[in-house]
Amino acid sequence: MYGSGLGHATRTYEIGKRLVERGNNVLYSSFEEGFDYLRLMNQPVYRAPSIGIKWNVAGGVSGRDTFVSSPLTIFRFWRQTRFESDIIRKYRPKVVVSDSRLSTLFAAKSTRYQTVTILNQIKILFPARFRGDPFSRLLERVEGDILGLMWSLSDEILFPDLPPPYTISEANIAGVDVSSKVRYVGFMMPRISVPPETLSKLKQMLELDSRPTVFIQISGPNPTKPLFLASALECAKRLSSRFCVIVSKGLPGGSSVARKIANGSWLFDWCPIKDELFLLSNVLVTRAGHTTISQCINEGKPSVLVPIFNHSEQLSNATKFAKLGLGRVIMPEQLTPDAMIEAIEQCIEDPVYRSKMELISKIAARYPGLENAASTVLSYL
Numbered sequence: 001m002y003g004s005g006l007g008h009a010t011r012t013y014e015i016g017k018r019l020v021e022r023g024n025n026v027l028y029s030s031f032e033e034g035f036d037y038l039r040l041m042n043q044p045v046y047r048a049p050s051i052g053i054k055w056n057v058a059g060g061v062s063g064r065d066t067f068v069s070s071p072l073t074i075f076r077f078w079r080q081t082r083f084e085s086d087i088i089r090k091y092r093p094k095v096v097v098s099d100s101r102l103s104t105l106f107a108a109k110s111t112r113y114q115t116v117t118i119l120n121q122i123k124i125l126f127p128a129r130f131r132g133d134p135f136s137r138l139l140e141r142v143e144g145d146i147l148g149l150m151w152s153l154s155d156e157i158l159f160p161d162l163p164p165p166y167t168i169s170e171a172n173i174a175g176v177d178v179s180s181k182v183r184y185v186g187f188m189m190p191r192i193s194v195p196p197e198t199l200s201k202l203k204q205m206l207e208l209d210s211r212p213t214v215f216i217q218i219s220g221p222n223p224t225k226p227l228f229l230a231s232a233l234e235c236a237k238r239l240s241s242r243f244c245v246i247v248s249k250g251l252p253g254g255s256s257v258a259r260k261i262a263n264g265s266w267l268f269d270w271c272p273i274k275d276e277l278f279l280l281s282n283v284l285v286t287r288a289g290h291t292t293i294s295q296c297i298n299e300g301k302p303s304v305l306v307p308i309f310n311h312s313e314q315l316s317n318a319t320k321f322a323k324l325g326l327g328r329v330i331m332p333e334q335l336t337p338d339a340m341i342e343a344i345e346q347c348i349e350d351p352v353y354r355s356k357m358e359l360i361s362k363i364a365a366r367y368p369g370l371e372n373a374a375s376t377v378l379s380y381l
Contacts, residue, residue, distance in 0.1 A: 001029075001101060002100040004221055006219055007292060009037040011099070011370070013028075013043065015097070015374050015377065016028065019374055022378065030046075031051075051073055080103040081107050084108075089111055095114050095115070095116060095380035098115055098154070099117075100120075105117060115153070116373075118160060120168075121313050122147060123172060155380070157182045158376060159184050160185060160186070162187070162364060166363060167320070168293055169317060171319070184367070185373055186364065186369030187294035187364055189369070199280060212243050214281060214285065215278065218287075219250040219292065220289070228306055232247050236267075246271075248268040249270070251269045252270055253270065283327075283344055284302075285306065285344065286305065287305070287307065288311075288318040289314060297326065300361035302354050303321075303327040305318045305330070310332075325352060325356040327343075
């Protein structure tokens with residue numbers, strides 16, 4: 001699966017668990033954060049060559065540096081495809097599952113294996129500052145058609161989202177004609193189930209009282225984190241007299257022991273109780289990755305989204321999230337402690353956010369994405 005960030009790894013791991021429970025063997029291939037996560041979960045995983053997206057000092061995608069390094073990226077893509085082909089030939093799986101990786105799809109087809117693709121980004125959106133130009137819109141459409149043609153090599157494409165008009169990733173599929181192979185299966189995040197006594201112990205451990213609880217979860221590639229973390233720590237310091245605040249740096253392999261920081265807030269390097277904190281929190285502050293948004297909706301939690309700078313997918317996800325009235329969005333160039341505090345306060349004080357989130361959460365419950373995905377893969381075995 002695609003390795004940048006943790007969303008692809010977590011949902012693929014959840015599907016793999018269901019396949020193993022049904023008596024099947026699963027082998028993974030990923031890179032960067034995805035590889036680290038699967039190793040942390042003690043899964044059999046190969047480290048694939050990274051594609052090499054470039055990040056800038058502002059904590060976002062560097063379009064210029066990525067374009068400049070595009071010849072090297074093409075070589076890395078070819079090397080990644082060869083790597084996947086070698087693994088497929090060696091292990092001879094009954095079916096190949098590609099989560100957002102064309103290299104895996106090409107490798108499977110070149111070795112004549114059936115492929116199920118999980119994909120919530122059919123086309124790559126241009127950064128917002130370029131999309132007002134007619135020529136750029138034309139290029140984006142042409143690029144979308146080409147990518148759509150490539151993805152259509154899949155035997156089936158599973159779209160881990162809700163059907164219209166509730167589709168979070170609607171901008172990433174709009175205008176692309178692969179409808180004959182795309183199926184909306186629902187969010188690929190499990191609904192969290194934690195015993196009440198466990199939640200009670202955690203509340204005591206973290207000294208959560210009658211004040212509203214705010215969980216700030218930082219994720220994404222490491223170069224994108226410093227500004228988010230600095231704002232989160234200042235926000236925690238200033239809010240802790242009125243709210244219980246927990247911050248997670250999202251560093252796989254980091255310390256999983258919470259430590260107290262300014263004014264009684266808590267800080268994790270790596271949070272092993274993320275799911276429990278999703279349940280205990282009144283408001284979540286997090287990135288705008290598709291998997292993260294899926295979990296916010298599943299648990300019916302109003303949220304403050306902070307998309308990665310210049311990350312077109314997260315920016316479009318956040319725009320649709322705000323359009324649905326599910327919480328607040330802070331654009332990365334506007335991220336400050338003051339902006340974060342204001343957004344958190346509004347999500348807690350305005351009941352409209354919670355009521356709309358609960359409505360979409362009930363709709364999402366009708367589409368068990370992980371079970372639908374696992375059943376689809378099993379149908380190819």
